[in-house]
Amino acid sequence: MLQGCTFKSVLDKGERVSMGVWQTLPGQNISRVLARTPGVDWVLVDCEHGNIDDSAMHExxxxxxxxGVSPIVRLPDMQGWMIKNTSLTDFTGALDAGAHGILIPLLRSADEAKKIVAAAKFPPQGQRGLGSPFAMERFHPIPTMTEYLQHANQSLLTIVQIETQEALDTIEEIAAVPGIDVLFVGPFDLGNNIGHPIIDGVMKPELEQAIDRVLAATTKAGKKAGFFASNGEQAKKVILQDWNSRVVGRMVWAHNTYPRSSLGPITCPVHSRVRISADMALKCVHQGCGKEYSDPDEVCRYHPGPPVFHEGQKGWKCCKPRFLTFDEFLQIPPCTEGKHSTTDHPPKIEKKEQVADVTPTAQSLSDKLAEAVSSTPSRAPLAPQLAATAPPPPAESEDDEPNLEIPDAKPCRRKGCNATYKKGQQRSDDENCIHHPGVPIFHEGSKGYSCCKRRVLEFDQFMKIEGCKTSPRHLFIGSGQDNSKKKRQGTGIGKDGEELLETVRHDFYQTPTTVIASFFLKKIDSARATVEFNPNTLDLDLPTDEPAPKRYKASVPLFGEIDVQKSTFKILGTKLEVSLYKADGASWPVFRSDDQRTGEILQIGRAGRV
Known part of the structure; x- marks a missing residue:
């Protein structure tokens, strides 16, 4: 037998009643929902009374x-042209689409039953042709075309519906036709055709006798019988009493006009007819619930608030439990009870109305805080100590001191002039120093000098801007021999021709335990530089290895005492960085002990010159 024929397997085993549902509206999603109904062995696609055409059936x-459920197709009618015609609306098309069985309505005679078998079975039992590539794909595992051909006759179900007087009169002959697997009783049409219709769900004795005759003929022929129960009591009777001892495999159908509770404590579930979800299990979309339900009045336990994930903790906004792991979060019990819902948005949390406190003696917290603040004496701010304004530097000489030796490769000090002095070079008034007397200006991306109007965007272009003023001589050292002036300007000349710097730019910031200071000086010679830590001073000797060498040498008085053993330094390409470990952990409002204080109590860092 072909693997995956769930309906046929249940009937062959004969251990329980086979249950199924009918699809009367088109849609693949409807088909899947019905097929996933618990306990379902088959879904019948109703092309007779349902709103399902050929294309919907093929979907x-x-x-x-x-x-994993058997698809069964009920055809629209029992006509000769539908048997022979290869139209996709006949049952040959249904089998070629991959149906596990067909249900033929309005059968009237054994001859018609034989024609049905001939059209539904492959030779030699019938006349069905082979050619569809889709039929094999509806089984699992998928058989080859040869395997499908060899097993289809015994695996696919041919079901006929007994609902006419003619069929009832020849029921024994119909049941005996080889290839007919199941005789399905349609009690409503059968009652109408024999003159004893079902009125208000009541089945007359004459109709019951007719059904008993069908059952007897089916049992005698060793076939299976199916029945459409008109109410819960009838379904229970069919399952547990009349048919239970006579038929091994049965197919029972219950209509949706009765509640399931009327079936009582039966062991086999009976599924109500679905005219899209008339009694179909729905899934609640409430957070924390997600249950499938069929009773709209069933209690739903859920979380009305959204999930909250904050700083590693997980929980729901509507309740207080918080956990660190996601598994524990999923186990938080719901905090609210209500009704199930299939809407996308769960009901909002109902806010309780707050009753205003009208007690005349009541005083709000904000009023109490305001009163407490107003009664607290304020502290006068500390007056900052203003630093004395340094005198402006004297005007720089426009000429080099004639008696002062100019170091070799000394560059011209004027902006924009790139000339350098060569040792032994003769000086004259024809040197033509082309330079910028103004200061550089950088504004909104443009770059230039204050003395001329040219502006560029790139720094390389800025460095190449030609000077706007011409002087007869270059200015290499100016009046460098005036030591008093050099002292005020912060520079001098050492014995080795080094430019002695008395100030360099510095900056610092601090943590609760450390003060980190930077002294900005390019190309410090790390082999010759020395940094000495003392409890209250920092001694620096920082020579550079530039073509025009410089040296910064100073003893910096520190604001606070430091731990010499824990203090460190490192020399970088553009600066010296020292890490001073505080001895007492106090905050430093300034870096140097001789710096003017501003009156600020907390200090993060301050730029200055040392």
């Missing part, structure tokens, strides 16, 4: 089969 069959 429903694979959708049902993909869920």
């Amino acid at each position: 429903a069959v694979p959708a049902i089969a993909s869920c």
